[in-house]
Amino acid sequence: MMRTSFNPLINPLINNEGISGLLFALGIALGITPALFFIPEATALNILTCEPEWKALAEQIAPHSKIYSATSALQDPHHIEARPGLIAKMRNADLAICSGADLEAGWLPLLQMKSANARIQNGKDGMFYAAEQIDTIGKLENVNPTMGDVHPEGNPHFHLDPYRLMTVANALAERMAKIDPNHGESYRENIKQFDEQWQKNIRKWEQEAKPLKGMQVVAYHTSFEYLFQWLGISMVGDLEPKPGLPPSGKHLSRLLKLAKNTRVDAVVYASYQDKSGAEWLSKQIGVPAIKLPMSVNDNNKSQALTSLYDDLIGKLLKATKSNG
Known part of the structure; x- marks a missing residue:
């Protein structure tokens, strides 16, 4: 039986370093700069x-x-x-x-x-x-x-x-x-x-969101509470009669009465929330209904979080201009 033998330069690298060592040795043997062999970084987590x-x-x-x-x-x-x-x-x-x-x-x-x-x-x-x-x-x-x-x-x-x-x-x-x-x-x-x-x-x-300070909105539960607190926006009414419950006709009527005595600049809801109650109320009051993204999408991975904030502030600013 013919026995296969490896070049003594390559054989130890196969045993000790695997494919990386083999490619390195082959590069030397062929006169190719080893740096030209690109081995992708191993997955971290x-x-x-x-x-x-x-x-x-x-x-x-x-x-x-x-x-x-x-x-x-x-x-x-x-x-x-x-x-x-x-x-x-x-x-x-x-x-x-x-x-x-x-x-x-x-x-x-x-x-x-x-x-x-x-x-x-x-x-x-x-x-x-x-x-x-x-x-x-x-x-x-x-x-x-x-x-x-x-x-x-x-x-x-x-x-x-x-x-x-x-x-x-x-x-x-x-x-x-x-x-x-x-x-x-x-x-x-x-x-x-x-x-x-x-x-x-x-x-x-x-700097961009300065015009939003003092804005008053009706929104769902506490979905955007952190955003509103950061930007100086007041939530004057809750679309949910109780957290997790959709707005009933009776509850929407109460919000309509509230809007007669309190300034409401917009009605806000999240991308995954029911829009029907929000749109009905916005039409009755005569203010914009704003659908805001609750999270990022995969359209731009490297800038996904930045794009989320840009989008949130941009949509709110657009509503203030339309009320202008």
Whole structure:
């Protein structure tokens, strides 16, 4: 039987360094500069996010990771089915990133249980709750079923406050570095660049949004409470009679009476919320009905979060001009 023998320059590299060493040796043998052999960087982390805003943030900090969002901007993150595909994604995740504050209480625990992934259970480094990194608004000490769909740990939609989002981003970068120390310096460098650009964006947004200060709106529940608080917008009426309940005819009539005695500049609703009540009320009052995005889309990954804020402020400014 003929025995195959390897060149002594190549053989040790096959045994010790694998394909990278083989390509290096072949390059030398053929007179090709080894730097011309490009070997893609290994995937850093396998990440599952509960909402698309955290996927967009993770892409900024860990661009070489595999990242999947359980929901889209057109879905209500309160109500998601723990389908088999999501269970499989959870099973393979090194890191799960969720809002917390009970936003995903109806489906995340089931995903954690059925995935049987020890890395992403509560209390483990692989389970990252953004709400635990910041102070939420609207915390409740005493909650009962008659109050509707409320969140005792506070309003979970804090990604619409750029300052809180930046705090979450820095905590997330450190968590990634802890889970994946081999790429720790990369995460820290990326978050440094993110912070610098994000602070520039905040200054730009606050300058652009000055005309919005003092604006008064009717909106759904607490969806945009952080955004309104940041921009100086007052929510003078709630489209929901109780959190989680759609506006009834009786409730809309009450809001119509409210508008006769209180200035209302616009009626606001999220992209996944029922628009019928909002549009009816806006027509009756004679003010714009504004559909605002609740989260990012995938049209521009590198600028997804920036585009979200640009869009939010742009749509609100357009409403003030139309009232002008």
